């Protein structure tokens with residue numbers, strides 16, 4: 063099969079790695095890809111929103127299946143673009159329609175959907191500039207900490223959690239007045255959920271679904287979960303506290319009603335649903351939906367899938383997920399994200415990465431890297447994800463850390479406490 067992956071981060075390298083293992087793969091393309099994906103397929107310099115260039119590539123290269131990695135092209139309607147085009151409509155595209163992508167593209171849409179289908183989540187209300195005064199009143203009626211979310215996509219930065227009421231009011235005002243541009247013309251204020259977070263990943267063809275192994279990521283830049291939010295500094299799977307009983311509750315209370323709700327709304331959804339959950343006293347509450355796999359969660363979840371990943375994607379395209387049996391690796395997988403000094407603030411790119419050849423017993427997934435003249439250079443904030451298997455989390459982490467030490471680039475940084483709270 064001829065396959066195209068859209069995206070160029072660690073998640074897409076992990077997807078490329080899973081696809082490249084399949085005997086069903088004929089040729090793999092990644093747009094735009096990175097230095098890691100270049101070793102598994104053909105990188106094509108196309109931006110994730112350049113649908114016209116994607117069409118040309120798909121037709122020129124007789125691509126049969128497209129796997130969309132990031133949320134931006136999904137929210138921009140890449141799936142609808144393919145379905146509406148006479149020459150592309152037979153191509154299998156794994157990703158939700160634009161309407162389905164609203165589960166991530168609009169926090170208000172997602173919260174209303176959860177309420178409509180009785181999916182457990184915190185209380186909320188949504189405000190616009192015109193209803194600012196009501197927003198102040200709503201805040202004053204809530205207990206701290208106050209959770210304020212930009213309605214639209216804000217590259218993971220649109221969520222503020224604030225202890226002080228006056229500060230929360232100020233932030234509400236500033237969000238509604240352009241703090242996150244168009245993304246915060248609507249702001250969702252929601253109940254703060256206390257508990258321990260984890261994520262569950264579902265792949266659906268609109269009817270049937272499979273639940274992939276759960277994962278937990280570490281979002282803050284600093285050790286002990288301190289400092290600014292990042293895209294994710296490390297992840298583990300499985301999550302020790304997510305026992306069978308808890309995961310059954312997730313399936314019954316969250317996954318099933320979500321699939322049912324999408325169907326009832328007439329939303330075309332063939333793709334991943336990433337469910338961000340809070341475990342509150344043994345019960346799952348949804349914090350958010352994402353309409354794609356996570357990053358760095360993909361770097362721990364995909365290595366645990368033993369079933370042919372191309373077969374899983376084909377079954378999704380052909381509505382066969384209901385009958386597909388998926389096998390998982392029982393071992394633990396952990397990943398450590400190595401980042402550029404300064405991230406998630408400003409950082410420099412173009413630093414040479416050395417020592418990759420010394421890595422032993424881990425899989426190095428590239429995130430922000432670029433191949434140049436036979437060298438591998440840093441090309442983003444998150445640079446490399448070092449994933450390892452182990453009989454338990456501790457053993458896997460020890461391997462990831464041992465190999466992270468062997469890799470050098472100027473100002474490299476990584477958290478040394480992934481899994482500290484488990």
Ligand code: AMP
Pocket residue numbers: 184209218221252253254255256259281338349350
């Ligand atoms: P989100 O972008 O919605 O994932 O939010 C970013 C992070 O903020 C989440 O991963 C949580 O750690 C935290 N968060 C978001 N919403 C809530 C909430 N209602 N209660 C507690 N923490 C939250």
Ligand code: GLY
Pocket residue numbers: 279293294352355356357358359
């Ligand atoms: N690691 C969080 C995300 O992919 O959204």
